[in-house]
Amino acid sequence: xxxxxxxxxxxxxxxxxxxxxxxxxxxxxxxxxxxxxxxxxxxxxxxxxxxxxxxxxxxxxxxxxxxxxxxxxxxxxxxxxxxxxxxxxxxxxxxxxxxxxxxxxxxxxxxxxxxxxxxxxxxxxxxxxxxxxxxxxxxxxxxxxxxxxxx
Numbered sequence: 374x375x376x377x378x379x380x381x382x383x384x385x386x387x388x389x390x391x392x393x394x395x396x397x398x399x400x401x402x403x404x405x406x407x408x409x410x411x412x413x414x415x416x417x418x419x420x421x422x423x424x425x426x427x428x429x430x431x432x433x434x435x436x437x438x439x440x441x442x443x444x445x446x447x448x449x450x451x452x453x454x455x456x457x458x459x460x461x462x463x464x465x466x467x468x469x470x471x472x473x474x475x476x477x478x479x480x481x482x483x484x485x486x487x488x489x490x491x492x493x494x495x496x497x498x499x500x501x502x503x504x505x506x507x508x509x510x511x512x513x514x515x516x517x518x519x520x521x522x523x524x
Contacts, residue, residue, distance in 0.1 A: 442484055449481030 453474040460470030487495070500507040 439488060442488060446481040446484035449477045449484070453477035453481065 456470050456474040456477070460474070461467045462471075483491075
């Protein structure tokens with residue numbers, strides 16, 4: 374009978390393992406690391422593709438918004454010309470129509486020359502010079518929007 378306390382085991386009762394190799398802990402870990410690395414590479418590729426597509430969409434949207442702004446500017450200048458042609462030239466109505474035409478023309482010129490970047494810079498400067506009125510205006514607009522969207 375085999376001594377149970379003996380450090381040497383009786384291997385006569387264990388099945389033979391000829392030609393087959395059991396996976397070791399190291400090879401399983403290597404496979405898991407390889408799989409994780411592959412997934413990470415795929416995720417990086419997908420993220421890169423998404424970033425590229427987002428950049429292209431942003432560029433296209435910027436171009437379209439600049440085109441729309443330019444179109445609005447041309448429309449304002451055209452309307453100024455139409456007002457000058459068709460409005461009376463004398464009297465109080467003539468002065469008002471001339472003033473409106475000048476304002477439309479200068480606004481269209483401003484939009485064409487400055488674009489969104491210039492508008493943003495000018496708004497930032499105006500808010501810096503007048504912070505309290507800008508804050509009150511923002512609160513007022515927020516209040517009106519909240520009232521308009523409330524059911």
